[in-house]
Amino acid sequence: MALIGVWIHPHALDSREKVESVVETAVQVPIDKLIVLVKDLDGTLHFKYGDYSPSYDYLGGLIELCREHGLEVHAWFVTLCEGGEKPSGWLAEHSESAVVNERGEVTGWICPSSDKARKRILSLFETLLGEYEVDGIHLDYIRYPDPLVIKGCFCERCGRGGYQDEEWIMKGIENVDTLVEEAHELVKEYGVELSAAVYADYPECIVSVRQDWGRWIMDGLLDWVAPMNYTNIMRLFETRLLIHVSMIPEGILLLEGIGKKSSTSSLSPGKMLRQAELALRAGADGVAVFSYEALSEQDLRLLRLIAAKY
């Protein structure tokens, strides 16, 4: 049966009633993988960490209810962005670990070359895995910033370079790879899955954001991958999809990412259905929809149809 994953933001889960309603909906479709945001773009954590506790700890409640119904919960981390333009959260206090732009300014992105930063990220994963029985860790923003927004990194560790400088690009790729390898090692100690939301434009993303997810799946570092194929243009969707399907090795699941509503797409229910059907017919194991809050009753009915048909 086709797997359905859905990314869910905190505001859909900020009370017990909302958590129950999400689970009720998820059971009906069924949504096999609930991908739940636990670390935000600004570094805010939505789970218990040390002395810190979120205003409403939805993760625990969600896991308990999902267990009863055999649904999976994946903890979704905005991994390397912490503020975007300017550092916030942990990064604000550790600007030596930040990505530096071409003007030499510190940005709100964590540079994975920093041992201290990778250690901190891994400690977040470890704390969450020790506290909550999730089915996996889901890596998002597992890359350098998009050069259309921020060019970098030109920190002391990454050095001077540019997008045509192979040595600089390779160093960046290796830094991101190292973090994924370390995450894999840790997550496997807990016997759960590691997955990632990745750029749909492969292999260009190897250079643009130093995200070589094709290598990660070949090396067995991920259990499943969701390329964010968010577009209204069917021709682009299908062309990228065929590349993704051809890349997936045995034993790794492909959940093609569909942008119901995202910064680059806004799909009618009919178009969402057409993209999902294309993906499943082409050989994807399932689809991951962005995001829960954008799904109408009609969308949910169509997802139910897809889950039953494929």
Ligand SMILES: [Zn+2]
């Ligand atoms: Zn750097």
